[in-house]
Amino acid sequence: xxxxxxxxxxxxxxxxxxxxxxxxxxxxxxxxxxxxxxxxxxxxxxxxxxxxxxxxxxxxxxxxxxxxxxxxxxxxxxxxxxxxxxxxxxx
Amino acid sequence: xxxxxxxxxxxxxxxxxxxxxxxxxxxxxxxxxxxxxxxxxxxxxxxxxxxxxxxxxxxxxxxxxxxxxxxxxxxxxxxxxxxxxxxxxxxxxxxxxxxxxxxxxxxxxxxxxxxxxxxxxxxxxxxxxxxxxxxxxxxxxxxxx
Numbered sequence: 304x305x306x307x308x309x310x311x312x313x314x315x316x317x318x319x320x321x322x323x324x325x326x327x328x329x330x331x332x333x334x335x336x337x338x339x340x341x342x343x344x345x346x347x348x349x350x351x352x353x354x355x356x357x358x359x360x361x362x363x364x365x366x367x368x369x370x371x372x373x374x375x376x377x378x379x380x381x382x383x384x385x386x387x388x389x390x391x392x393x394x
Numbered sequence: 395x396x397x398x399x400x401x402x403x404x405x406x407x408x409x410x411x412x413x414x415x416x417x418x419x420x421x422x423x424x425x426x427x428x429x430x431x432x433x434x435x436x437x438x439x440x441x442x443x444x445x446x447x448x449x450x451x452x453x454x455x456x457x458x459x460x461x462x463x464x465x466x467x468x469x470x471x472x473x474x475x476x477x478x479x480x481x482x483x484x485x486x487x488x489x490x491x492x493x494x495x496x497x498x499x500x501x502x503x504x505x506x507x508x509x510x511x512x513x514x515x516x517x518x519x520x521x522x523x524x525x526x527x528x529x530x531x532x533x534x535x536x537x538x539x
Contacts (some may be wrong), residue, residue, distance in 0.1 A: 349471075358477040370476050 331390040335363040337381050352376050405452040412446025415439075490528075497521050 338348055338359075349356040352373065361367035369377065369389075370384070378385045405478060408488040419438030421427065459466040501517050 353471055353474070355472055355475045355478065358475055361477060367477050367480075373476055 328391060328393045329365075330368050331365060331392060333361065333388055333390070334359075334377065337383070337388060338363075341381065348380075350381060402453065402456055405449040405456070407449075408445045408451035409453065412449055413443070415442030416446060417442075447521045493524070497524075 345356050345359040349359045354373065358367065362369055374385050374389060378388055381388065395446045415438045419442055426524035459469065466472065501514060504514050504517060
């Protein structure tokens, strides 16, 4: 059972956290993992999606965020939803 | 395929025009055809050499590519790849911003060097025109997007 102090500290923590404005958001993805599960190379995936191999590499490293069209193409190819592959996180 | 063939004729035409302009320019320079305007042969040679080089280059490129369909496909993908287009757009933005700083410096140097007023005016109007184009496209895209 939580003590009153715990509840108080937790409440204060949430107030403190809420006082910070949203610092930013970033997009992570599981593309490399899902691609390897399917057993295809970056080159093959690039050919299927009609993009360069460098684009696939940059996507996997998180250096480049895809357009919504490319995100849909990727999701459709792997038979998954966009949220299954791309994870949006707020800091 | 049909499209690239019709494109090739444009480059053949450009090469021919280039050769003709180059020849007229060269002959004009040698035989003094353009005595009244001395810059004409130089301009003709310049435009001729430019279109000859561009046309010939494109013909060689397209002929080489047509023998290697895989390379052709790769080039097409590289040209339409969204990351490449983003990089191109970003680098153009940086270059435009740089130009925004370089141009006034050049204008200032021209003024300090007592360059003719019309040339300074030409530079200023080019500077204003470029920013007018930017404002035009900014408004256009605001409406479209």
